[in-house]
Amino acid sequence: MTVKRWAALACCNALGAAMFLSWLFLPAHGFWQPLDDGVFFAFQQLIADSTAFTYFVAFTNLRPFDAIAFLCMLAIYLYHFRKADARGRRWMVAMGLSMMVAVVLAKQCDMLMHFERPSPTKYFIEQGVPALKVSTLTGWPAKDWAGASFPGDHGMMLLIFAAFMLRYFGKKTAAAAMAVAVIFSLPRMMSGAHWMTDVVVGAGSIACVVLSWMLLTPASDRIIACFEKKVPWKKFGRIFADDKP
Incomplete structure (x- = not known):
């Protein structure tokens, strides 16, 4: 590894630790809580002011909508897959x-820091402060309530995908993947199912640490090489067969 890589690794780990520890140990979550409150009540005001926005938020928080995020990621992946030999x-x-290995590692961290x-x-609502629930307003089974919302695992998976796209396919593909991550992380915050910091601090800090060790070190390349060597590709048909006769 180069000095530049080691410096980037240290910065990513320091950033992840700083975000998480500042949220965890500052009294009442410090400067993070006013940001959380501001984001939540801004969306609450939009829900109160617009029926169309209310139904939009409800729709984007239905379980089937999550499949659209998967399809968007799959489309980005297949774009490159179809062009490959x-x-x-x-x-x-x-x-x-x-990438699935990274997801498993991130999920283990998620379980360790699950608050x-x-x-x-x-x-x-439990504090006696009125809060609008889009599921109640629309009658749709939208996700707008959670007993344990930190960290945001939905956003974490999207960040992992975007990071792998950046590492292996460059900035244009990464920009598309990051757009997917932002677009499909927002609905949970709009409905009040997640705080902003569930994604930014929770998912972001885990991603900074896990992904830096996976992608800034030779770890992911070695895992890829291992799978390339160990998987019995011939059993999966001609799509993976060598082009040579």
């Missing part, structure tokens, strides 16, 4: 498996 397709599947932090709607 047999060797490239094997590498892409191995890269996808490496019983209620979502904004639940928190404020």
Whole structure:
């Protein structure tokens, strides 16, 4: 590894630790809580003012809508997969498996730092502060309530995908993947199912640490190489067969 890589690794870990520790140890979450409150009540005001926005938020928080995020990620992945030759397709599947390893590691961190932090709607309603629930306003089974919302695992998975796209496919693909991450992380914050810091601090700090060790070190490349070597590609048909006869 180069000095530049080591410096980037240290910065990512320091950033992740700083975000998490500042949220955890500052009294009443310090400067993060006013930001959380401001984001939540801004969306609450929009919900109160617009029926169309209320239904939009409810729709984007239905379970089937999550499948659209997956399809968007799949479309980005397949764009590169279709252009690859047999060797490239094997590498892409191995890269996808490496990404799953990162997801598992991030999920372990998620489980270790899982706090019983209620979502904004639940928190404020239990505090006697009126809060609008889009599921009640629309009658749709939209996600707008959670007993434990920190960290935001939905946003974390999207960040992992975007980071892998940046590492292996460059800035244009990463920009598309990051757009997917932002667009599909917002609905949970708009409905009050997640605080802003559930994604920014919770998912962001885990992503900074796990992904830096995966992508700024040779770890992911070695995992990919291992999968390329160990997976019995011939059993999966001609799509992975070498182009040579």
